[in-house]
Amino acid sequence: YFVHSAMHWIDEYHIDGFRMDATDYMSSPNGQAEGWALMQRFNNEMDNRAVHKISIAEQLPDDYYITRPTGQGGAGFDARVMALKADPMGTGVAVPEIAKAFADVVDKYPSTDAAQSARYELGSLAFNAGDFDRSIQVYREFIDKAGSNDIRTIYAWFGIGYAHEAKKEYEKALGYFEKAKAAAPGDEKILFAIAQTYIKAGKPKEAIPVLREYLAAAKDETRKFAVMSQLGSCQMKEKQFKEAVATLDEILK
Secondary structure: OHHHHHHHHHHHHOOOEEEEOOHHHHOOOOOOHHHHHHHHHHHHHHHHHOOOOEEEEEOOOOOHHHHOOHHHOOOOOOEEEOOOOOOOOOOOOOOHHHHHHHHHHHHHOOOOHHHHHHHHHHHHHHHHOOOHHHHHHHHHHHHHHOOOOOOHHHHHHHHHHHHHHHOOOHHHHHHHHHHHHHHOOOOHHHHHHHHHHHHHOOOHHHHHHHHHHHHHHOOOHHHHHHHHHHHHHHHHHOOOHHHHHHHHHHHHO
16 A cells, blocks of 8 residues: 555656655564565665656664665665764764754754754764763753654653763663653663663673563564673573573574
8 A cells, every 4th residue: 555655646746756754663674574575665666667756764773774775685765864973984073063053053943843853963963972961961952842742752861871871870871761661662772772781880680681671572683692692691690590501502593
């Protein structure tokens, strides 16, 4: 139905193309097979019937597979929207023009949706630039002004958690990760963040049930092996030797 509806807009109304938002929720090659197959079918149909039209994916976080040809395992989009980075070259030096542009939007139009989007991006930019206090501040401002149905609030809590984790303020980080988990139960990225924070905080006992919960939810087989190794290590530290052996046996299968 989705593909036929899209082609109807192409054929009957001659639109220039489509932008598909939140493609990360539809999956990765190792994630939700149905969502990935749908995007591949959609883009194959676009290429076969309307090769001169464009398809754009909003892929956050970035994943180059989203624009890889379907014949090579990708989703086949023509272009992807990615998060802006304050330090695109990885030099540790922020690009001030990018942050200033968003800050200007907030200053000039503080009560608009554009300002909210700018606050959200500023939180990410500050984090990538290593200014964790600024990131926390801006994300909190975003949350204070966000509507109850704004899904970005979850990511803002997530961002604050990561900023506190980067400052080695693990208890604060866990508090915000738990807020994100409450709003998106079963999200494997959030579960992974919580487990890793417990491990960094030297709390293997607390990490064990979260690692198990992650493994039950995870679809990325590559990461699952690494997490199983962490689970076995935490079980050894807690002298859960029988459980650790079972975990390591599972890895070797």
